[in-house]
Amino acid sequence: MKAPVVQVVLRVGRMHLRRGPRGSAPPDAWPGGRVRCLPMSGVPADLEPTRRAAWDRFARRDALFHADPNTGDEAEFLAAGRRNVARVMEWLGEDAPRGRMLEIGCGPARTAEAFAAFFERVDGVDVSPEMLRRARARPLPPNLVLTATSGADLEPFDDGAFDFVFSHLVFQHIDEEAVVASYLREVARVLAPEGLALLQFDTRPPSRLAAALSALPDPLLPRSRRRHMRRHRRDPARLRALARAAELEPMRERGGAGPEHWFFLRRS
Numbered sequence: 001m002k003a004p005v006v007q008v009v010l011r012v013g014r015m016h017l018r019r020g021p022r023g024s025a026p027p028d029a030w031p032g033g034r035v036r037c038l039p040m041s042g043v044p045a046d047l048e049p050t051r052r053a054a055w056d057r058f059a060r061r062d063a064l065f066h067a068d069p070n071t072g073d074e075a076e077f078l079a080a081g082r083r084n085v086a087r088v089m090e091w092l093g094e095d096a097p098r099g100r101m102l103e104i105g106c107g108p109a110r111t112a113e114a115f116a117a118f119f120e121r122v123d124g125v126d127v128s129p130e131m132l133r134r135a136r137a138r139p140l141p142p143n144l145v146l147t148a149t150s151g152a153d154l155e156p157f158d159d160g161a162f163d164f165v166f167s168h169l170v171f172q173h174i175d176e177e178a179v180v181a182s183y184l185r186e187v188a189r190v191l192a193p194e195g196l197a198l199l200q201f202d203t204r205p206p207s208r209l210a211a212a213l214s215a216l217p218d219p220l221l222p223r224s225r226r227r228h229m230r231r232h233r234r235d236p237a238r239l240r241a242l243a244r245a246a247e248l249e250p251m252r253e254r255g256g257a258g259p260e261h262w263f264f265l266r267r268s
């Protein structure tokens with residue numbers, strides 16, 4: 001079985017340095033060694049290296065815990081990924097897209113791997129190359145390609161490249177609205193005209209306790225409450241407005257005002 005390729009997208013200041021040409025050509029077809037400079041997405045320059053360093057550290061310490069604190073050993077972790085995907089495929093029903101899909105923040109790729117049984121090709125992206133390395137430690141399906149990206153955009157991918165874009169347990173960890181807004185614009189860009197996005201956010205009402213805990217220094221907090229791992233609650237009305245501003249139309253929702261609020265979005 002052929003191992004998927006990890007492309008590394010580096011960011012220096014406000015520019016990207018990326019190996020290989022832009023576009024949807026399979027990364028394993030890229031000639032090595034070419035480096036190009038590309039403009040960035042309007043997100044402050046110091047945000048993403050900090051986020052990458054944090055998630056790389058989490059991945060080295062305990063990737064599975066940081067990907068999902070509720071699952072135990074690897075077998076259980078992968079089984080939870082398969083269950084999540086079975087649930088999503090059931091939601092999508094008979095008309096589920098089957099072509100090319102993208103998972104944003106795939107981490108150790110438990111769901112991306114399970115999606116590969118349903119889609120022709122799956123691209124999993126993550127801000128943390130270490131998380132992707134953790135995924136590659138096990139044999140993965142040949143139609144799964146893992147790419148380390150900037151943490152704020154989907155620059156390696158062509159406009160209209162995907163029939164389905166998915167993200168779970170990722171946006172809840174991003175506290176800067178500018179990054180969420182940038183991703184929504186990027187999702188609109190990379191979706192095919194009839195494509196569908198399914199994105200999860202935490203939309204529980206604000207909590208004074210959570211806000212007070214966030215003000216404490218990390219060493220005083222349990223791992224799941226520390227910076228980057230803690231969950232950020234968002235107002236669903238604001239998310240709908242951000243989606244519309246990004247030219248995505250909210251079609252349907254599940255699990256509203258809860259920790260797993262799912263938004264089904266199409267290009268408007």
Ligand SMILES: C[S@@+](CC[C@H](N)C(=O)[O-])C[C@H]1O[C@@H](n2cnc3c(N)ncnc32)[C@H](O)[C@@H]1O
Pocket residue numbers: 051055066067068104105106107108109110111125126127128131150151152167168169170173174179
């Ligand atoms: C809690 S884990 C969830 C992983 C995976 N979605 C799952 O359900 O197993 C969050 C993942 O999102 C990644 N991540 C965090 N911020 C990101 C960002 N701005 N862009 C892309 N990936 C990000 C982290 O590196 C980590 O792998």
